[in-house]
Amino acid sequence: MLPTDTSTTEPILKMTGISKTFPGVKALSDVALELRPGHVTALIGENGAGKSTLVKILTGIYQPDGGNIEIDGKTVELPTAEAAQELGITAIHQETVLFDELTVAENIYIGHQPRNRYGLIDWAAMHARAAAILHGIDAPISTRTRLKDLSIAQRHLVAIARALSIDARIVIMDEPTAALSYKEVEELFGIIDRLKKAGKAILFISHKFEEVWQICDYFAVFRDGRQVGAGRLDEVSHNDLVKLMVGRDVTQAFPKLPAEIGDVVLKVDGYCHPTEFDQVSLELRRGEILGLYGLVGAGRSEVCQALFGVTRPSAGTVTLSGRPIAVRSPSDAIDAGIVYVPEERGRHGAITAMSIVSNISLPSLKVTSRRNFLRMAEEFDLARKYAERLDLRAASLSQPVGTLSGGNQQKVVIGKWLATLPKVIILDEPTKGIDIGSKAAVHAFMSQLAVEGLAVIMVSSEIPEILGMSDRVIVMREGRMAGVFEREGLTPETLVRAATGNKEAAA
Numbered sequence: 107m108l109p110t111d112t113s114t115t116e117p118i119l120k121m122t123g124i125s126k127t128f129p130g131v132k133a134l135s136d137v138a139l140e141l142r143p144g145h146v147t148a149l150i151g152e153n154g155a156g157k158s159t160l161v162k163i164l165t166g167i168y169q170p171d172g173g174n175i176e177i178d179g180k181t182v183e184l185p186t187a188e189a190a191q192e193l194g195i196t197a198i199h200q201e202t203v204l205f206d207e208l209t210v211a212e213n214i215y216i217g218h219q220p221r222n223r224y225g226l227i228d229w230a231a232m233h234a235r236a237a238a239i240l241h242g243i244d245a246p247i248s249t250r251t252r253l254k255d256l257s258i259a260q261r262h263l264v265a266i267a268r269a270l271s272i273d274a275r276i277v278i279m280d281e282p283t284a285a286l287s288y289k290e291v292e293e294l295f296g297i298i299d300r301l302k303k304a305g306k307a308i309l310f311i312s313h314k315f316e317e318v319w320q321i322c323d324y325f326a327v328f329r330d331g332r333q334v335g336a337g338r339l340d341e342v343s344h345n346d347l348v349k350l351m352v353g354r355d356v357t358q359a360f361p362k363l364p365a366e367i368g369d370v371v372l373k374v375d376g377y378c379h380p381t382e383f384d385q386v387s388l389e390l391r392r393g394e395i396l397g398l399y400g401l402v403g404a405g406r407s408e409v410c411q412a413l414f415g416v417t418r419p420s421a422g423t424v425t426l427s428g429r430p431i432a433v434r435s436p437s438d439a440i441d442a443g444i445v446y447v448p449e450e451r452g453r454h455g456a457i458t459a460m461s462i463v464s465n466i467s468l469p470s471l472k473v474t475s476r477r478n479f480l481r482m483a484e485e486f487d488l489a490r491k492y493a494e495r496l497d498l499r500a501a502s503l504s505q506p507v508g509t510l511s512g513g514n515q516q517k518v519v520i521g522k523w524l525a526t527l528p529k530v531i532i533l534d535e536p537t538k539g540i541d542i543g544s545k546a547a548v549h550a551f552m553s554q555l556a557v558e559g560l561a562v563i564m565v566s567s568e569i570p571e572i573l574g575m576s577d578r579v580i581v582m583r584e585g586r587m588a589g590v591f592e593r594e595g596l597t598p599e600t601l602v603r604a605a606t607g608n609k610e611a612a613a
Contacts, residue, residue: 118143118307119164119276124173126159131501133159134170137333139326141276141307146298148318148339149311150351151328157311160328161278164309165197166190191218194275198265198282206254211236213253214268239267243297259290266297277301278309283317295321313540315344327351348542360549360574365556367577368392370428372444372530372561374413377422382408383585386422390530395552395562397576399569400605404582406565407449410532414446415439427529440469443529447519449538449565451512455519458508462500463489465507466522473525492521496551513544520551531555534565549575569598581605 117140126134134156141147151157162168164175166184175182177193184190204213211233212219220231236249245263253261262282269277279298283291298321301308310322318325319339327335327350335342335350372390377383383405390396398406412419415433424431426442433439439446448454456465466489467474474485489503496517500510507518516536523531533552537545552575556562566572572579573596581588581604589604 115142115145117141118178120174120176121160121164122174122176124160124163124175125171126156126163126168127171133331134163135331136173137328137331138336139309139333140324140336141309142324143275143305143307144302145323146302146308146310146321147324147326148322149309149326149328150318150347155328155351156331157328158280159331161197161280161309161311164190164276164278165195191272191274194273195278196269196272196274196276197278197280198262198269199280204253204261204264204268206252208253209249210240210247210251210253210256210264210267211249213264214239214249214271216268218272235271236267239270243267243270243300244293259293262290262294263297274306276307276309278311280311281313282310283312283314291317313542313545315347315542318347319344351542360571361546361553362395362549362575363553363557365393365395365553365577367394368559371426372413373425375423375425377409377412377424378420379408379412379417379585380420382417383412383582386587388580388587388590390561390563392559392561393556394577395556395564395575397572397579398563398565398582399567399572399579399601400582400588401567403584404605405585406582407534408585409582410446410534410563410565413439413444414532416446440526440528443527444532445469445523445526445528445530446532447516447523447534447536449535451515451519456507456515456522458515459506461504462493462498462507462510462518463503465518466492466525469522470525488525489521492525493517495524496521497547511540511544513540513547516540516544516548520548524555528560530561530563532563532565535567536564537566537568537571569601572601573598583607 119141121139124134124137137156137160139160149157159168163170164184166187166189169185175184182193205216208216214236215232220228220235222228233249240247240249243263243266245267247256247260247263253264256264282294298308312318322339325336325339325342325347326333327347329351368391370389371392374386374388377386386409388396400406408417411417413424413433415435415438418434424433426444431442433442463486467485470488471480474481474488486503493503498517498521499514507515510518536552537548540548552562552564564575577593579591579596579601581601583605591600
């Protein structure tokens, strides 16, 4: 186990007056941050507030235009990522940067492998040290297992072990729970508690306020590239943080509008897949938001991916507007009027190196082309229409999608599918990794789509989102439907009981 450290609560790291400007954008302006050993500091802010820029400065990827960084009271420079690591700074990102074909031990020690007296890699020492670190964080993973054979949660444990392998004193966790189940999140929090006891200073970035209140001691709030608040978390309220973060009250996180629910648009009967789901049957009506809830691995996303033609079911039928359809590929689904906004928007929903206009118009090239030639004016008109409709915040439509905040990237992905004029839109974890202000905007737009008559399927792991936005809820468990519930009177306890198979009331 990690040793206990009773070190002082004086800051180990101080950043003051930090500024950073990119062409046309003031990313950070005179911000400050303090991290204390044995404590967790929450870095809070909307997408685009400057959090990622600060982390990149702290890890040596970006150089600040001005300001001062102190570690243990001494001014330091972080010209490279290697320099940051040598000073004991490491980061664990939402999407862990690991190597699938390498073993666990190789991933933990890549770039700083132990070597013998001849300068060669000491494989025995590397596996022994890796095993000791994994044991210290209660991670029962073989050091010889290839990373591609691990679950997402196990990959996060390997990333944490890699951070500890360089004897990090400052650990940055950027949305570490985004892809974890409730049980895995609790296990991660146990590891964070042990890191605190070992005297590590932890910077925790999360859009989930319940996590911030559960594990953090201090907070710093950024808005529009400036620090607008900092202090002890037990001295502020939830509403105080929201006001600091967005500059206004977010009075209604789930602004669901009353929509007229019409005829059945989509009917699925006896849908099966050899390994992912079995006997799924559902009906979706015009103007309805149908929530799909379940634990990680329950089969929710897999059903939606089959409906969009990403995978092929082994049995079952799909009827759209009363007409049987065969969806063998995404192009079949799009032509029929079914579109899918995936959970991993950066990897599967957008081409991040391409511009906003190119992403939005991509599925609609038949509309913006004549005789196989792209008409750029029509392409820009189409992109502008949906960018304005979604209140997309960007310098221009030519801006690469990868440079946008998470919330604005999500708007681009939604916009490109709305441009195809679908009958059914599937939103898989639509607010994953975006801030509370952007969440409210996505929820408002989702509700407006239903009012306009679009049929919506919303996959979500967040119970408040399911309860706040759904007209009906289907709960999945182990690839099967565990229950169908109307919105009226639905409680979190009912959802958890159905998702876990626990007949006792959930605490």
